[in-house]
Amino acid sequence: MALTVVGSIAFDSVRTPFGERERMLGGSAVHFALAASFFTDVGMVGPVGDDFGAEHLAVLSAHGIVTDDIEHVAGGKTFFWRGHYDHDMNVAHTDETQLNVFAEFEPKLSRRSRESQVLFLGNIQPELQRDVRRQSSASFAALDSMNLWIETTRESLIAAIGEIECLMLNDAELRMLTEQPNLVHAARATMELGPEVVVAKRGEYGAVLFSDDGSFAIPGLLLEDVRDPTGAGDSFAGGFLGYLDAVRIAGGHDDRALRQAMAYGSVMASFNVEDFGTERVSSLTEAEIADRLSAFKRLTHFEEAPIVRSAQRPHHVPTSGPGHG
């Protein structure tokens, strides 16, 4: 049981209608690892600069995250992102990106990372993702990406997708990638590229999972306070893959576990957005997670009940409908 994530380790400066923060600990690998740490052993791979100090490592270590493969680039600066959200918190506006140490990043996985059963390739250049995948012997590798890579490095991305077991994208990105406006068709076209599991993320509307066993759809949790959506997708992936790794589902073929993992992914994403950066997830308790999972079950549960018609007036169903138009 071990999970490895490769992705950005960053400082994020974020402004939303509910406040702003300067240089918070962030990045896809950080959000993912914190969420996953509640479920399984997780190790991080990625570069940091001189500005990444012991106090930042301590946040990760406090959650039992293995930081041996965090590469300290002497004289370098950590990846930096500045962005803001307006009234529509579904849309992130990027104001500044400094790749810094990420520009020269050449991932080198330790034995622990190479042998992890489950691997998450956070949203970075597809060729870096492929490089990591080649070093890894994971039986279940999942990949996140974005519109930028679909537009600028499409061939590399499609090659990367052919080498993994699970693709996690926003629904709009899945449609863009496959040029299929219908989500079911888009998921099917994606599975023909290689992955046996496809997760379509839908922001506040939840997520859909597609596999050979069929499909599973969940709404988002209903939240009264959304303060900063940065990292929600990575927290979702952390809960999803963390749970799958914990129950030792390597092949992604256990429909029951995949559904439970989707629920935990939603729960972790819901905590992520309730406060800035990692503030909420890094101070979570297992009891809070369990409570929210129960709330999510209550939110979505219904019983299948048959149609009950009155005896007085039987319904006359035509064998074929009268046509119009």
Add this chain to the structure above:
Amino acid sequence: MALTVVGSIAFDSVRTPFGERERMLGGSAVHFALAASFFTDVGMVGPVGDDFGAEHLAVLSAHGIVTDDIEHVAGGKTFFWRGHYDHDMNVAHTDETQLNVFAEFEPKLSRRSRESQVLFLGNIQPELQRDVRRQSSASFAALDSMNLWIETTRESLIAAIGEIECLMLNDAELRMLTEQPNLVHAARATMELGPEVVVAKRGEYGAVLFSDDGSFAIPGLLLEDVRDPTGAGDSFAGGFLGYLDAVRIAGGHDDRALRQAMAYGSVMASFNVEDFGTERVSSLTEAEIADRLSAFKRLTHFEEAPIVRSAQRPHHVPTSGPGHG
């Protein structure tokens, strides 16, 4: 057990990327009544003109719909709508609206309609909805509306909302009505206007129900073929209220039944959009409805499972999280 709907009875000319149809039988009352007819006894109130013939009445009668309160205006023409959908089928573009007999409509409810336990006020002018509500002794009245009435007849609409038990609106319209960007806050503000039940419709993303018992959210069914979304919201309302009427839930306080009704609403809306106008719903069978409800249950079901951590490496959860930013 009886349900009455007042709303438009129309001819619709619709063009979508998948084809076009001229002068199909349509309108909110028609879509609603056809969907509801699979669950309970439903009667329609609304005006038609000379162009509304026996063949159109026959479609309704074949489903056992009570048409006594359909008012034939001699010399008049039936309400007409022409519209189209582009690539994004969530957005209807109106090309032409002829109110025709609807311009002078003064609803007069028969005894059967007045005494129906459940009433649906389809999307028409709020003052007409209020007029009907005053004539009705329904214990559970539901109302649909749209951005047009929120913008142009806001005070009338708010008065109408104060006189009904259940408001059914698109989520964006609920936000617009209450000026609350957060859906939970918008629903709460709506309930303060009067309704004890609020249904937020989210198009392909499903729907959310709010009541004193809490909230219930469902995704939309995943459909491979969406040919014409016209009437989907009314078919949803027909399945929702038809089921509630059939199980004799007048007060809207039975949480279990409300959830089942939401599922049936989603099922009926999913059939509605699969073909033009009323083509799919008017030729449905109860077996198809039951099959799709089962498919919907499979689509959304998950089991609550606890977090399973490995014994080797206990998780260290801080009592309060390290802060950033």
